[in-house]
Amino acid sequence: KAGVTQTPRYLIKTRGQQVTLSCSPISGHRSVSWYQQTPGQGLQFLFEYFSETQRNKGNFPGRFSGRQFSNSRSEMNVSTLELGDSALYLCASSWDVVNYGYTFGSGTRLTVV
Amino acid sequence: KNQVEQSPQSLIILEGKNCTLQCNYTVSPFSNLRWYKQDTGRGPVSLTIMTFSENTKSNGRYTATLDADTKQSSLHITASQLSDSASYICVVSASDDYKLSFGAGTTVTVRA
Numbered sequence: 001k002a003g004v005t006q007t008p009r010y011l012i013k014t015r016g017q018q019v020t021l022s023c024s025p026i027s028g029h030r031s032v033s034w035y036q037q038t039p040g041q042g043l044q045f046l047f048e049y050f051s052e053t054q055r056n057k058g059n060f061p062g063r064f065s066g067r068q069f070s071n072s073r074s075e076m077n078v079s080t081l082e083l084g085d086s087a088l089y090l091c092a093s094s095w096d097v098v099n100y101g102y103t104f105g106s107g108t109r110l111t112v113v
Numbered sequence: 114k115n116q117v118e119q120s121p122q123s124l125i126i127l128e129g130k131n132c133t134l135q136c137n138y139t140v141s142p143f144s145n146l147r148w149y150k151q152d153t154g155r156g157p158v159s160l161t162i163m164t165f166s167e168n169t170k171s172n173g174r175y176t177a178t179l180d181a182d183t184k185q186s187s188l189h190i191t192a193s194q195l196s197d198s199a200s201y202i203c204v205v206s207a208s209d210d211y212k213l214s215f216g217a218g219t220t221v222t223v224r225a
Contacts, residue, residue, distance in 0.1 A: 004156075031211070042217035043157075043202070056212045090156050097211045099164075101147045101204060104156035 002026065004093050004105035012111045018079040021108045025072050025093030031055075032074040033102060034066060035090040043090065048097075049074055078110075086112045115140040117205050119216035126193055126223055134219045136186040136203035144208035148177050148188050151200045151218070160188070160201075193223045 005024040013019050025032050033048035033056075045058035049068035068074045072093070078085055088109050092102035117138045126132045138146070145164045149157035161170045161177040163186070170177050174191045190197055203216040 006156075043215045045212065045215075048211060050211070088154065092156075097213070098144050098206055098208055101145065101159065101162060101206060101213065103159070104149075106156045107154070109154065 004091055004103055006089075006091050006105035006108050008108060009106065010109045010111075012113060013081050015081055015083060015112055017081050018077065019081060019110060021076045021078075021089055021091075021110070023074045023076070023091030023093075023105060025074070025091075026095075026103055029093035029095045029103075030072055031094045031097050031102075032068055032072060033092050033094075034074070034076050035092070036060070037088045037090060037107075038084075038086070046076065081112045083112050086110060115205070115207060115210075115214045117203055117214045117216040119201075119203050119219050121219060122217070123220040123222070126221070128193060128195060128223055128225050130193055132190050132193060132221065134188045134190075134201050134203075134221070136188070136205075136216055138184050138186070138203070138205045138214065138216075140184075140205040140207050140214050142208045143181060143184075144206040146177075146179055146186050147204045147206070148175070148186075149202040149204060150175075151202060153199070157202055190221070193221075195223050195225060197221060198223045 034046040035043040048056040066076045088107045092104045147162045148160045151157040176189045200218040202218045
């Protein structure tokens, strides 16, 4: 069965631009979460969606937003990009977060220049 | 506050040797603990998942242990291979919260 698919795999943007990242969860998984990982840092939680509703949110500025569609696919948007937004953005999905945790995608490597 | 601490932050071992990584947590009420392996630039991949009643689980050369009383877990890598070079992340789930608690990870470097 297909895993969590993130697109694009790599992305280069200019400071001040905005970017949209996409995540297709495993079929049947209704929970999708997003994480930012910068070099040498652990996974920083951005937000989690369940059945199109944001259920949890991390401590990131309002420039970071997301949404989930009825088919559970999710998008993450970052507006007014800053150099510090350069990171690996990971999406993960689950059908039962509490008991089974998440399955992660391969990530989108965003570079802001 | 739910927290997960991993040690050491990094370690270097020779190919063929064993090593043990530690994870201490304060997450409560505890639901399960998961070890992930993350290769550089890739997403984490689950190695093991353990619930309160399990104290040992193996996945090939990886063996995880859990002591729910002391809130400690370890990941033991046996006969290390170059492909074991990665970051190993401990993730703990609380039974009353959908927000997972992540450790900062241990970076393992295996040298020939």
